[in-house]
Amino acid sequence: MDARVKPAVFDLTGWSAGRLARVEEALSRWVVADAPAGLGDAMRYAVLDGGKRLRPLLVLAACEAVGGNETAALRAACATELIHAYSLVHDDMPCMDNDVLRRGKPTVHVQFGEAAALLAGDALQALAFELLVPDDGTVPTATQAALCRLLAQAAGHSGMAGGQAIDLASVGQDLSEDQLRAMHRLKTGALLQGSVMMGAACGEPAPAAAVALRDYGAALGLAFQVVDDILDVTADSATLGKTAGKDAAQDKPTYVSLLGLQRSQAYAQTLFSQATVALDASGLADTRALRALADMVVNRNN
Protein backbone atom coordinates (compact mmCIF):
# COMPACT_ATOMS: atom_id res chain seq x y z
CA MET A 1 0.00 0.00 0.00
CA ASP A 2 3.01 2.20 0.51
CA ALA A 3 3.32 2.53 -3.26
CA ARG A 4 -0.06 4.24 -3.42
CA VAL A 5 1.04 6.95 -1.05
CA LYS A 6 4.27 7.79 -2.84
CA PRO A 7 2.83 9.64 -5.84
CA ALA A 8 1.37 12.40 -3.70
CA VAL A 9 4.80 13.36 -2.43
CA PHE A 10 6.80 12.66 -5.59
CA ASP A 11 8.54 15.85 -6.76
CA LEU A 12 8.14 15.74 -10.53
CA THR A 13 9.68 19.16 -11.02
CA GLY A 14 12.77 18.13 -9.10
CA TRP A 15 12.94 14.79 -10.89
CA SER A 16 12.57 16.48 -14.27
CA ALA A 17 15.10 19.28 -13.78
CA GLY A 18 18.32 17.33 -14.23
CA ARG A 19 16.84 15.12 -16.92
CA LEU A 20 15.56 18.08 -18.93
CA ALA A 21 19.00 19.67 -18.70
CA ARG A 22 20.58 16.50 -20.09
CA VAL A 23 18.06 16.35 -22.91
CA GLU A 24 18.52 20.02 -23.82
CA GLU A 25 22.29 19.69 -23.76
CA ALA A 26 22.16 16.58 -25.94
CA LEU A 27 19.70 18.10 -28.42
CA SER A 28 21.82 21.20 -28.71
CA ARG A 29 24.89 19.05 -29.39
CA TRP A 30 23.24 16.60 -31.80
CA VAL A 31 21.07 18.98 -33.81
CA VAL A 32 23.99 20.42 -35.67
CA ALA A 33 24.26 24.08 -36.55
CA ASP A 34 26.79 23.43 -39.30
CA ALA A 35 24.42 21.61 -41.65
CA PRO A 36 24.74 23.23 -45.09
CA ALA A 37 23.08 26.39 -46.33
CA GLY A 38 21.13 27.34 -43.22
CA LEU A 39 19.50 23.92 -42.86
CA GLY A 40 21.00 23.53 -39.41
CA ASP A 41 19.58 26.86 -38.30
CA ALA A 42 16.06 25.84 -39.30
CA MET A 43 16.48 22.44 -37.62
CA ARG A 44 17.67 24.02 -34.38
CA TYR A 45 14.92 26.63 -34.47
CA ALA A 46 12.37 23.84 -34.74
CA VAL A 47 13.79 21.82 -31.87
CA LEU A 48 15.51 24.12 -29.37
CA ASP A 49 12.52 26.15 -28.41
CA GLY A 50 11.46 25.24 -24.92
CA GLY A 51 8.90 22.56 -25.65
CA LYS A 52 7.66 20.53 -22.68
CA ARG A 53 9.82 17.54 -23.72
CA LEU A 54 7.09 15.16 -22.60
CA ARG A 55 8.24 12.38 -24.94
CA PRO A 56 11.88 12.49 -23.77
CA LEU A 57 10.75 12.44 -20.14
CA LEU A 58 8.56 9.40 -20.84
CA VAL A 59 11.52 7.61 -22.43
CA LEU A 60 13.80 8.38 -19.48
CA ALA A 61 11.18 7.51 -16.86
CA ALA A 62 10.38 4.19 -18.52
CA CYS A 63 14.07 3.36 -18.87
CA GLU A 64 14.67 4.11 -15.20
CA ALA A 65 11.67 2.01 -14.19
CA VAL A 66 13.18 -1.02 -15.92
CA GLY A 67 16.79 -0.24 -15.03
CA GLY A 68 17.83 0.16 -18.67
CA ASN A 69 20.85 1.54 -20.54
CA GLU A 70 20.96 5.29 -19.87
CA THR A 71 23.03 6.16 -22.93
CA ALA A 72 20.49 4.43 -25.14
CA ALA A 73 17.66 6.18 -23.32
CA LEU A 74 19.13 9.66 -23.81
CA ARG A 75 19.49 8.97 -27.53
CA ALA A 76 15.98 7.57 -27.73
CA ALA A 77 14.64 10.54 -25.75
CA CYS A 78 16.13 12.98 -28.25
CA ALA A 79 14.99 10.89 -31.20
CA THR A 80 11.35 11.00 -30.08
CA GLU A 81 11.59 14.76 -29.68
CA LEU A 82 13.05 15.15 -33.18
CA ILE A 83 10.16 13.17 -34.66
CA HIS A 84 7.71 15.30 -32.69
CA ALA A 85 9.44 18.51 -33.79
CA TYR A 86 9.50 17.51 -37.46
CA SER A 87 5.81 16.63 -37.34
CA LEU A 88 4.99 20.08 -35.98
CA VAL A 89 7.06 21.79 -38.68
CA HIS A 90 5.27 19.92 -41.46
CA ASP A 91 1.88 20.14 -39.75
CA ASP A 92 2.12 23.93 -39.53
CA MET A 93 2.84 24.36 -43.24
CA PRO A 94 0.29 26.15 -45.44
CA CYS A 95 -0.79 22.94 -47.18
CA MET A 96 -1.60 21.36 -43.79
CA ASP A 97 -2.83 23.46 -40.82
CA ASN A 98 -1.36 26.74 -42.10
CA ASP A 99 -0.44 27.92 -38.64
CA VAL A 100 1.81 30.91 -38.04
CA LEU A 101 2.30 30.62 -34.27
CA ARG A 102 3.88 27.73 -32.36
CA ARG A 103 5.03 27.89 -28.75
CA GLY A 104 4.70 31.66 -28.97
CA LYS A 105 7.08 32.00 -31.94
CA PRO A 106 6.60 32.28 -35.70
CA THR A 107 6.40 28.79 -37.19
CA VAL A 108 9.41 27.46 -39.12
CA HIS A 109 7.99 28.14 -42.58
CA VAL A 110 7.13 31.72 -41.57
CA GLN A 111 10.66 32.23 -40.28
CA PHE A 112 12.67 30.35 -42.95
CA GLY A 113 10.32 29.83 -45.90
CA GLU A 114 8.31 26.80 -46.95
CA ALA A 115 11.03 24.94 -48.82
CA ALA A 116 13.44 25.23 -45.88
CA ALA A 117 10.71 24.06 -43.50
CA LEU A 118 10.01 21.02 -45.66
CA LEU A 119 13.71 20.11 -45.79
CA ALA A 120 14.31 20.79 -42.09
CA GLY A 121 11.47 18.42 -41.20
CA ASP A 122 12.82 15.76 -43.53
CA ALA A 123 16.32 16.11 -42.10
CA LEU A 124 15.04 15.97 -38.52
CA GLN A 125 13.35 12.65 -39.22
CA ALA A 126 16.56 11.20 -40.65
CA LEU A 127 18.55 12.55 -37.70
CA ALA A 128 16.15 10.89 -35.26
CA PHE A 129 17.09 7.49 -36.66
CA GLU A 130 20.76 8.43 -36.89
CA LEU A 131 20.82 9.18 -33.15
CA LEU A 132 19.62 5.65 -32.38
CA VAL A 133 22.52 3.87 -34.07
CA PRO A 134 25.81 5.16 -32.66
CA ASP A 135 28.92 3.36 -33.86
CA ASP A 136 30.80 3.73 -30.57
CA GLY A 137 29.95 0.55 -28.69
CA THR A 138 27.84 2.30 -26.04
CA VAL A 139 24.53 0.72 -27.07
CA PRO A 140 24.14 -2.99 -27.95
CA THR A 141 23.09 -3.45 -31.56
CA ALA A 142 20.03 -5.44 -30.48
CA THR A 143 18.88 -2.38 -28.51
CA GLN A 144 19.63 -0.11 -31.47
CA ALA A 145 17.56 -2.25 -33.80
CA ALA A 146 14.66 -2.48 -31.33
CA LEU A 147 14.64 1.29 -30.86
CA CYS A 148 14.65 1.91 -34.62
CA ARG A 149 11.79 -0.54 -35.04
CA LEU A 150 9.66 1.10 -32.36
CA LEU A 151 10.35 4.61 -33.62
CA ALA A 152 9.65 3.76 -37.26
CA GLN A 153 6.36 2.10 -36.32
CA ALA A 154 5.34 5.01 -34.11
CA ALA A 155 6.21 7.64 -36.72
CA GLY A 156 5.07 6.00 -39.94
CA HIS A 157 1.93 4.94 -41.74
CA SER A 158 0.75 2.71 -38.91
CA GLY A 159 1.42 5.49 -36.39
CA MET A 160 1.69 9.25 -36.48
CA ALA A 161 1.68 9.78 -40.26
CA GLY A 162 -1.30 7.45 -40.59
CA GLY A 163 -3.16 9.37 -37.91
CA GLN A 164 -2.45 12.64 -39.68
CA ALA A 165 -3.85 11.20 -42.89
CA ILE A 166 -7.07 10.29 -41.07
CA ASP A 167 -7.13 13.75 -39.50
CA LEU A 168 -6.79 15.35 -42.93
CA ALA A 169 -9.60 13.25 -44.35
CA SER A 170 -11.88 13.88 -41.36
CA VAL A 171 -12.24 17.66 -41.65
CA GLY A 172 -15.93 18.43 -41.92
CA GLN A 173 -16.82 14.75 -41.38
CA ASP A 174 -18.90 13.27 -38.57
CA LEU A 175 -16.80 10.67 -36.79
CA SER A 176 -18.04 8.17 -34.27
CA GLU A 177 -16.29 8.02 -30.91
CA ASP A 178 -14.55 4.83 -32.06
CA GLN A 179 -13.29 6.53 -35.22
CA LEU A 180 -12.10 9.56 -33.28
CA ARG A 181 -10.29 7.32 -30.82
CA ALA A 182 -8.67 5.36 -33.65
CA MET A 183 -7.46 8.59 -35.23
CA HIS A 184 -5.97 9.95 -32.02
CA ARG A 185 -4.38 6.67 -31.03
CA LEU A 186 -2.33 6.98 -34.20
CA LYS A 187 -1.89 10.71 -34.61
CA THR A 188 -0.73 11.58 -31.09
CA GLY A 189 -0.91 8.37 -29.14
CA ALA A 190 1.49 6.27 -31.19
CA LEU A 191 4.54 8.44 -30.55
CA LEU A 192 3.72 8.94 -26.85
CA GLN A 193 3.18 5.22 -26.39
CA GLY A 194 6.25 4.57 -28.53
CA SER A 195 8.29 6.80 -26.24
CA VAL A 196 7.33 4.68 -23.24
CA MET A 197 8.05 1.46 -25.12
CA MET A 198 11.41 2.78 -26.33
CA GLY A 199 12.37 3.58 -22.75
CA ALA A 200 11.39 0.06 -21.79
CA ALA A 201 13.39 -1.35 -24.72
CA CYS A 202 16.54 0.22 -23.25
CA GLY A 203 16.34 -2.49 -20.60
CA GLU A 204 15.02 -6.04 -20.41
CA PRO A 205 11.70 -5.83 -18.60
CA ALA A 206 9.80 -8.98 -17.71
CA PRO A 207 7.00 -9.67 -20.21
CA ALA A 208 4.31 -8.55 -17.74
CA ALA A 209 6.11 -5.26 -17.15
CA ALA A 210 6.52 -4.67 -20.89
CA VAL A 211 2.80 -5.24 -21.42
CA ALA A 212 1.92 -2.97 -18.51
CA LEU A 213 4.10 -0.17 -19.85
CA ARG A 214 2.56 -0.58 -23.29
CA ASP A 215 -0.93 -0.26 -21.75
CA TYR A 216 0.18 2.72 -19.66
CA GLY A 217 1.50 4.38 -22.81
CA ALA A 218 -1.71 3.74 -24.72
CA ALA A 219 -3.88 5.27 -21.98
CA LEU A 220 -1.55 8.23 -21.50
CA GLY A 221 -1.30 8.84 -25.24
CA LEU A 222 -5.05 9.01 -25.66
CA ALA A 223 -5.46 11.10 -22.51
CA PHE A 224 -3.02 13.62 -23.93
CA GLN A 225 -5.21 14.17 -26.98
CA VAL A 226 -8.46 14.34 -25.00
CA VAL A 227 -6.91 17.05 -22.83
CA ASP A 228 -5.59 18.78 -25.95
CA ASP A 229 -9.12 18.92 -27.30
CA ILE A 230 -10.36 20.30 -23.96
CA LEU A 231 -7.65 22.97 -23.83
CA ASP A 232 -8.40 24.02 -27.39
CA VAL A 233 -11.74 25.36 -26.12
CA THR A 234 -10.93 26.31 -22.52
CA ALA A 235 -7.48 27.97 -22.79
CA ASP A 236 -6.38 31.11 -24.60
CA SER A 237 -3.61 31.31 -27.19
CA ALA A 238 -1.17 33.00 -24.83
CA THR A 239 -1.40 30.15 -22.33
CA LEU A 240 -1.27 27.48 -25.02
CA GLY A 241 1.56 29.14 -26.96
CA LYS A 242 -0.34 28.24 -30.11
CA THR A 243 -3.58 29.29 -31.73
CA ALA A 244 -6.52 28.33 -29.49
CA GLY A 245 -9.90 27.37 -30.91
CA LYS A 246 -8.45 26.25 -34.21
CA ASP A 247 -10.06 22.80 -34.18
CA ALA A 248 -13.53 24.35 -34.09
CA ALA A 249 -12.52 27.00 -36.62
CA GLN A 250 -11.31 24.26 -38.99
CA ASP A 251 -14.42 22.14 -38.34
CA LYS A 252 -12.30 19.26 -37.03
CA PRO A 253 -13.99 16.56 -35.00
CA THR A 254 -12.74 16.57 -31.37
CA TYR A 255 -13.66 14.89 -28.11
CA VAL A 256 -15.34 18.09 -26.99
CA SER A 257 -17.41 18.40 -30.15
CA LEU A 258 -18.41 14.75 -29.84
CA LEU A 259 -18.85 14.23 -26.07
CA GLY A 260 -19.16 17.77 -24.75
CA LEU A 261 -16.76 19.35 -22.26
CA GLN A 262 -17.87 17.60 -19.10
CA ARG A 263 -17.84 14.06 -20.49
CA SER A 264 -14.47 14.77 -22.12
CA GLN A 265 -13.06 15.79 -18.76
CA ALA A 266 -14.46 12.65 -17.16
CA TYR A 267 -12.98 10.55 -19.96
CA ALA A 268 -9.54 12.08 -19.36
CA GLN A 269 -9.79 11.02 -15.70
CA THR A 270 -10.83 7.51 -16.72
CA LEU A 271 -7.78 7.24 -18.95
CA PHE A 272 -5.56 8.48 -16.11
CA SER A 273 -6.96 5.69 -13.96
CA GLN A 274 -6.24 3.15 -16.67
CA ALA A 275 -2.67 4.38 -16.84
CA THR A 276 -2.12 4.07 -13.08
CA VAL A 277 -3.81 0.68 -12.90
CA ALA A 278 -1.37 -0.53 -15.57
CA LEU A 279 1.57 0.77 -13.53
CA ASP A 280 0.26 -0.95 -10.41
CA ALA A 281 0.11 -4.21 -12.37
CA SER A 282 3.60 -3.82 -13.81
CA GLY A 283 5.46 -5.41 -10.93
CA LEU A 284 8.07 -2.65 -11.28
CA ALA A 285 9.55 -1.32 -8.05
CA ASP A 286 9.36 2.41 -8.71
CA THR A 287 6.93 3.88 -11.21
CA ARG A 288 6.44 7.21 -9.44
CA ALA A 289 7.87 9.33 -12.26
CA LEU A 290 5.65 7.61 -14.82
CA ARG A 291 2.62 8.15 -12.60
CA ALA A 292 3.49 11.80 -12.06
CA LEU A 293 3.92 12.31 -15.80
CA ALA A 294 0.46 10.86 -16.43
CA ASP A 295 -0.91 13.19 -13.76
CA MET A 296 0.79 16.13 -15.46
CA VAL A 297 -0.63 15.17 -18.85
CA VAL A 298 -4.18 15.05 -17.54
CA ASN A 299 -4.01 18.11 -15.31
CA ARG A 300 -1.87 20.46 -17.43
CA ASN A 301 -3.16 23.83 -18.55
CA ASN A 302 -1.07 24.15 -21.71
Next chain:
Amino acid sequence: MDARVKPAVFDLTGWSAGRLARVEEALSRWVVADAPAGLGDAMRYAVLDGGKRLRPLLVLAACEAVGGNETAALRAACATELIHAYSLVHDDMPCMDNDVLRRGKPTVHVQFGEAAALLAGDALQALAFELLVPDDGTVPTATQAALCRLLAQAAGHSGMAGGQAIDLASVGQDLSEDQLRAMHRLKTGALLQGSVMMGAACGEPAPAAAVALRDYGAALGLAFQVVDDILDVTADSATLGKTAGKDAAQDKPTYVSLLGLQRSQAYAQTLFSQATVALDASGLADTRALRALADMVVNRNN
Protein backbone atom coordinates in the same frame (compact mmCIF):
# COMPACT_ATOMS: atom_id res chain seq x y z
CA MET B 1 43.65 -9.13 -67.26
CA ASP B 2 40.71 -11.39 -67.88
CA ALA B 3 38.62 -9.16 -65.63
CA ARG B 4 39.02 -6.27 -68.06
CA VAL B 5 37.47 -8.24 -70.88
CA LYS B 6 34.47 -9.48 -68.92
CA PRO B 7 32.44 -6.25 -68.81
CA ALA B 8 32.04 -6.14 -72.57
CA VAL B 9 30.19 -9.44 -72.52
CA PHE B 10 28.37 -9.02 -69.21
CA ASP B 11 24.62 -9.08 -69.78
CA LEU B 12 23.32 -6.35 -67.46
CA THR B 13 19.77 -6.66 -68.74
CA GLY B 14 19.76 -10.35 -68.01
CA TRP B 15 21.41 -9.85 -64.62
CA SER B 16 18.92 -7.13 -63.71
CA ALA B 17 15.74 -8.89 -64.78
CA GLY B 18 15.32 -11.30 -61.89
CA ARG B 19 16.61 -8.80 -59.37
CA LEU B 20 14.24 -6.09 -60.53
CA ALA B 21 11.37 -8.57 -60.28
CA ARG B 22 12.31 -9.34 -56.66
CA VAL B 23 12.56 -5.65 -55.83
CA GLU B 24 9.20 -4.84 -57.44
CA GLU B 25 7.52 -7.73 -55.68
CA ALA B 26 9.00 -6.71 -52.34
CA LEU B 27 8.10 -3.04 -52.77
CA SER B 28 4.56 -3.95 -53.70
CA ARG B 29 4.30 -6.13 -50.59
CA TRP B 30 5.95 -3.71 -48.17
CA VAL B 31 4.48 -0.43 -49.33
CA VAL B 32 1.11 -1.19 -47.85
CA ALA B 33 -2.11 -0.25 -49.55
CA ASP B 34 -4.10 -0.45 -46.33
CA ALA B 35 -2.49 2.54 -44.64
CA PRO B 36 -5.29 4.79 -43.37
CA ALA B 37 -7.31 7.33 -45.32
CA GLY B 38 -5.72 6.92 -48.73
CA LEU B 39 -2.17 7.37 -47.42
CA GLY B 40 -1.21 3.95 -48.74
CA ASP B 41 -2.51 4.82 -52.21
CA ALA B 42 -0.34 7.92 -52.37
CA MET B 43 2.68 6.00 -51.06
CA ARG B 44 2.24 3.25 -53.64
CA TYR B 45 1.67 5.77 -56.44
CA ALA B 46 4.96 7.41 -55.52
CA VAL B 47 6.94 4.18 -55.44
CA LEU B 48 5.39 1.63 -57.81
CA ASP B 49 5.82 3.58 -60.99
CA GLY B 50 8.51 1.95 -63.05
CA GLY B 51 11.54 3.92 -61.93
CA LYS B 52 14.93 2.61 -63.03
CA ARG B 53 15.61 1.21 -59.53
CA LEU B 54 19.27 2.14 -59.84
CA ARG B 55 19.77 2.37 -56.08
CA PRO B 56 18.28 -1.08 -55.37
CA LEU B 57 20.42 -2.60 -58.13
CA LEU B 58 23.53 -0.99 -56.62
CA VAL B 59 22.66 -2.45 -53.21
CA LEU B 60 22.15 -5.93 -54.64
CA ALA B 61 25.26 -5.81 -56.83
CA ALA B 62 27.46 -4.67 -53.95
CA CYS B 63 26.01 -7.30 -51.64
CA GLU B 64 26.68 -10.02 -54.23
CA ALA B 65 30.22 -8.76 -54.77
CA VAL B 66 30.96 -9.23 -51.06
CA GLY B 67 28.88 -12.39 -50.62
CA GLY B 68 26.52 -10.73 -48.15
CA ASN B 69 23.15 -11.55 -46.58
CA GLU B 70 20.59 -11.50 -49.39
CA THR B 71 17.59 -10.93 -47.15
CA ALA B 72 19.25 -7.87 -45.67
CA ALA B 73 20.17 -6.67 -49.15
CA LEU B 74 16.61 -6.91 -50.48
CA ARG B 75 15.39 -4.89 -47.52
CA ALA B 76 18.17 -2.34 -47.95
CA ALA B 77 17.48 -2.16 -51.68
CA CYS B 78 13.84 -1.29 -51.07
CA ALA B 79 14.75 1.15 -48.30
CA THR B 80 17.03 3.16 -50.60
CA GLU B 81 14.26 3.30 -53.20
CA LEU B 82 11.75 4.55 -50.61
CA ILE B 83 14.11 7.34 -49.60
CA HIS B 84 14.62 8.23 -53.25
CA ALA B 85 10.87 8.15 -53.91
CA TYR B 86 10.05 10.33 -50.89
CA SER B 87 12.67 12.87 -51.94
CA LEU B 88 11.09 13.13 -55.40
CA VAL B 89 7.61 13.60 -53.91
CA HIS B 90 8.77 16.44 -51.67
CA ASP B 91 11.08 17.90 -54.33
CA ASP B 92 8.22 18.17 -56.82
CA MET B 93 5.96 20.10 -54.43
CA PRO B 94 5.04 23.70 -55.27
CA CYS B 95 7.26 25.15 -52.53
CA MET B 96 10.26 23.31 -54.02
CA ASP B 97 10.58 22.64 -57.77
CA ASN B 98 6.83 22.87 -58.45
CA ASP B 99 6.93 20.13 -61.05
CA VAL B 100 3.79 18.52 -62.43
CA LEU B 101 5.34 15.68 -64.43
CA ARG B 102 7.47 12.81 -63.11
CA ARG B 103 8.26 9.65 -65.02
CA GLY B 104 5.53 10.62 -67.47
CA LYS B 105 2.81 10.81 -64.81
CA PRO B 106 1.26 13.65 -62.79
CA THR B 107 3.35 14.21 -59.66
CA VAL B 108 1.98 13.01 -56.32
CA HIS B 109 0.75 16.41 -55.15
CA VAL B 110 -1.05 16.95 -58.46
CA GLN B 111 -2.72 13.57 -58.13
CA PHE B 112 -3.47 13.50 -54.39
CA GLY B 113 -3.11 17.08 -53.14
CA GLU B 114 -0.23 18.79 -51.36
CA ALA B 115 -1.04 17.69 -47.84
CA ALA B 116 -1.29 14.05 -48.89
CA ALA B 117 2.00 14.34 -50.78
CA LEU B 118 3.73 15.80 -47.74
CA LEU B 119 2.43 12.98 -45.51
CA ALA B 120 3.16 10.25 -48.05
CA GLY B 121 6.78 11.43 -48.28
CA ASP B 122 7.09 11.51 -44.51
CA ALA B 123 5.61 8.03 -44.18
CA LEU B 124 7.88 6.64 -46.91
CA GLN B 125 10.94 7.84 -45.02
CA ALA B 126 9.76 6.15 -41.82
CA LEU B 127 8.95 2.97 -43.75
CA ALA B 128 12.46 2.92 -45.23
CA PHE B 129 13.92 2.59 -41.75
CA GLU B 130 11.22 0.15 -40.67
CA LEU B 131 12.20 -2.19 -43.52
CA LEU B 132 15.78 -2.35 -42.21
CA VAL B 133 14.89 -3.68 -38.76
CA PRO B 134 12.80 -6.86 -39.14
CA ASP B 135 12.04 -8.67 -35.90
CA ASP B 136 12.17 -12.15 -37.43
CA GLY B 137 15.77 -13.21 -36.94
CA THR B 138 16.65 -13.10 -40.64
CA VAL B 139 19.13 -10.21 -40.34
CA PRO B 140 21.73 -9.94 -37.55
CA THR B 141 21.09 -6.87 -35.39
CA ALA B 142 24.63 -5.60 -36.08
CA THR B 143 23.76 -5.54 -39.79
CA GLN B 144 20.44 -3.84 -39.06
CA ALA B 145 22.14 -1.12 -37.06
CA ALA B 146 24.84 -0.58 -39.69
CA LEU B 147 22.25 -0.30 -42.45
CA CYS B 148 20.20 2.23 -40.45
CA ARG B 149 23.33 4.26 -39.79
CA LEU B 150 24.35 4.36 -43.45
CA LEU B 151 20.84 5.20 -44.62
CA ALA B 152 20.32 7.95 -42.05
CA GLN B 153 23.65 9.53 -42.95
CA ALA B 154 22.94 9.32 -46.67
CA ALA B 155 19.44 10.77 -46.35
CA GLY B 156 19.90 13.46 -43.72
CA HIS B 157 21.56 16.81 -43.20
CA SER B 158 25.03 15.50 -44.04
CA GLY B 159 23.67 13.80 -47.17
CA MET B 160 20.68 14.25 -49.44
CA ALA B 161 18.71 16.78 -47.38
CA GLY B 162 21.84 18.87 -46.90
CA GLY B 163 22.50 18.82 -50.63
CA GLN B 164 18.95 19.93 -51.32
CA ALA B 165 19.41 22.83 -48.93
CA ILE B 166 22.51 23.92 -50.84
CA ASP B 167 20.63 23.49 -54.11
CA LEU B 168 17.83 25.69 -52.82
CA ALA B 169 20.26 28.39 -51.73
CA SER B 170 22.22 28.25 -54.99
CA VAL B 171 19.46 29.31 -57.41
CA GLY B 172 20.69 32.35 -59.27
CA GLN B 173 24.13 32.11 -57.61
CA ASP B 174 27.48 31.61 -59.31
CA LEU B 175 29.07 28.48 -57.90
CA SER B 176 32.64 27.37 -58.38
CA GLU B 177 33.25 23.85 -59.69
CA ASP B 178 34.24 22.81 -56.17
CA GLN B 179 31.01 24.18 -54.74
CA LEU B 180 28.94 22.51 -57.43
CA ARG B 181 30.70 19.21 -56.80
CA ALA B 182 30.14 19.53 -53.05
CA MET B 183 26.44 20.17 -53.63
CA HIS B 184 25.98 17.19 -55.92
CA ARG B 185 28.04 14.85 -53.77
CA LEU B 186 25.41 15.43 -51.09
CA LYS B 187 22.22 15.93 -53.08
CA THR B 188 22.44 12.93 -55.40
CA GLY B 189 25.75 11.29 -54.62
CA ALA B 190 25.21 10.52 -50.96
CA LEU B 191 22.27 8.16 -51.50
CA LEU B 192 23.88 6.45 -54.51
CA GLN B 193 27.13 5.96 -52.62
CA GLY B 194 25.12 4.97 -49.56
CA SER B 195 23.36 2.31 -51.61
CA VAL B 196 26.70 0.74 -52.56
CA MET B 197 27.92 0.93 -48.95
CA MET B 198 24.69 -0.59 -47.64
CA GLY B 199 25.10 -3.49 -50.04
CA ALA B 200 28.65 -3.93 -48.77
CA ALA B 201 27.42 -3.75 -45.16
CA CYS B 202 25.24 -6.81 -45.80
CA GLY B 203 28.47 -8.78 -45.81
CA GLU B 204 31.87 -8.47 -44.19
CA PRO B 205 34.21 -7.15 -46.87
CA ALA B 206 37.93 -6.81 -46.19
CA PRO B 207 38.85 -3.19 -45.32
CA ALA B 208 40.43 -2.62 -48.75
CA ALA B 209 37.29 -3.84 -50.49
CA ALA B 210 35.08 -1.63 -48.33
CA VAL B 211 37.20 1.41 -49.17
CA ALA B 212 37.18 0.52 -52.87
CA LEU B 213 33.40 0.20 -52.91
CA ARG B 214 33.07 3.52 -51.09
CA ASP B 215 35.27 5.18 -53.75
CA TYR B 216 33.36 3.46 -56.54
CA GLY B 217 30.12 4.78 -55.06
CA ALA B 218 31.46 8.30 -54.78
CA ALA B 219 32.58 8.40 -58.41
CA LEU B 220 29.38 6.81 -59.67
CA GLY B 221 27.24 9.14 -57.58
CA LEU B 222 28.87 12.23 -58.98
CA ALA B 223 28.84 10.83 -62.53
CA PHE B 224 25.10 10.32 -62.23
CA GLN B 225 24.55 14.01 -61.56
CA VAL B 226 26.94 15.18 -64.28
CA VAL B 227 25.02 13.04 -66.77
CA ASP B 228 21.74 14.36 -65.35
CA ASP B 229 22.90 17.89 -66.07
CA ILE B 230 23.92 16.87 -69.60
CA LEU B 231 20.56 15.17 -70.28
CA ASP B 232 18.69 18.22 -69.01
CA VAL B 233 19.95 20.10 -72.08
CA THR B 234 20.33 17.29 -74.64
CA ALA B 235 17.18 15.17 -74.11
CA ASP B 236 13.51 16.00 -74.54
CA SER B 237 10.82 15.67 -71.85
CA ALA B 238 9.28 12.57 -73.42
CA THR B 239 12.60 10.66 -73.28
CA LEU B 240 13.39 11.90 -69.79
CA GLY B 241 9.89 11.30 -68.42
CA LYS B 242 10.22 14.63 -66.63
CA THR B 243 10.43 18.26 -67.63
CA ALA B 244 13.61 18.86 -69.68
CA GLY B 245 15.48 22.14 -69.58
CA LYS B 246 14.19 23.03 -66.13
CA ASP B 247 17.62 23.68 -64.60
CA ALA B 248 18.29 26.45 -67.09
CA ALA B 249 14.72 27.74 -66.77
CA GLN B 250 15.16 27.94 -62.98
CA ASP B 251 18.62 29.50 -63.32
CA LYS B 252 20.23 26.63 -61.42
CA PRO B 253 23.98 26.14 -61.68
CA THR B 254 24.84 22.86 -63.46
CA TYR B 255 27.93 21.18 -64.83
CA VAL B 256 26.88 22.20 -68.33
CA SER B 257 26.42 25.85 -67.38
CA LEU B 258 29.79 25.80 -65.62
CA LEU B 259 31.97 23.61 -67.86
CA GLY B 260 30.07 23.53 -71.14
CA LEU B 261 28.66 20.39 -72.74
CA GLN B 262 31.87 18.88 -74.08
CA ARG B 263 33.91 19.20 -70.90
CA SER B 264 30.95 17.87 -68.91
CA GLN B 265 30.85 14.78 -71.13
CA ALA B 266 34.58 14.30 -70.69
CA TYR B 267 34.22 14.68 -66.92
CA ALA B 268 31.56 11.98 -66.86
CA GLN B 269 34.00 9.63 -68.62
CA THR B 270 36.72 10.52 -66.12
CA LEU B 271 34.40 9.64 -63.25
CA PHE B 272 33.53 6.34 -64.95
CA SER B 273 37.24 5.55 -65.09
CA GLN B 274 37.62 6.40 -61.42
CA ALA B 275 34.77 4.02 -60.60
CA THR B 276 36.30 1.15 -62.58
CA VAL B 277 39.78 1.75 -61.18
CA ALA B 278 38.30 1.47 -57.69
CA LEU B 279 36.66 -1.83 -58.61
CA ASP B 280 39.93 -3.15 -60.02
CA ALA B 281 41.61 -2.28 -56.72
CA SER B 282 38.91 -3.89 -54.60
CA GLY B 283 40.32 -7.39 -54.62
CA LEU B 284 36.77 -8.69 -55.09
CA ALA B 285 36.36 -11.67 -57.41
CA ASP B 286 33.40 -10.53 -59.46
CA THR B 287 32.52 -6.86 -59.87
CA ARG B 288 31.02 -7.13 -63.34
CA ALA B 289 27.53 -6.04 -62.32
CA LEU B 290 28.88 -2.98 -60.51
CA ARG B 291 30.99 -2.08 -63.54
CA ALA B 292 28.04 -2.51 -65.88
CA LEU B 293 25.87 -0.33 -63.65
CA ALA B 294 28.49 2.43 -63.77
CA ASP B 295 28.57 2.09 -67.53
CA MET B 296 24.79 2.39 -67.65
CA VAL B 297 24.82 5.49 -65.46
CA VAL B 298 27.30 7.27 -67.70
CA ASN B 299 25.86 6.19 -71.04
CA ARG B 300 22.12 6.33 -70.31
CA ASN B 301 19.81 8.55 -72.31
CA ASN B 302 17.15 9.08 -69.64
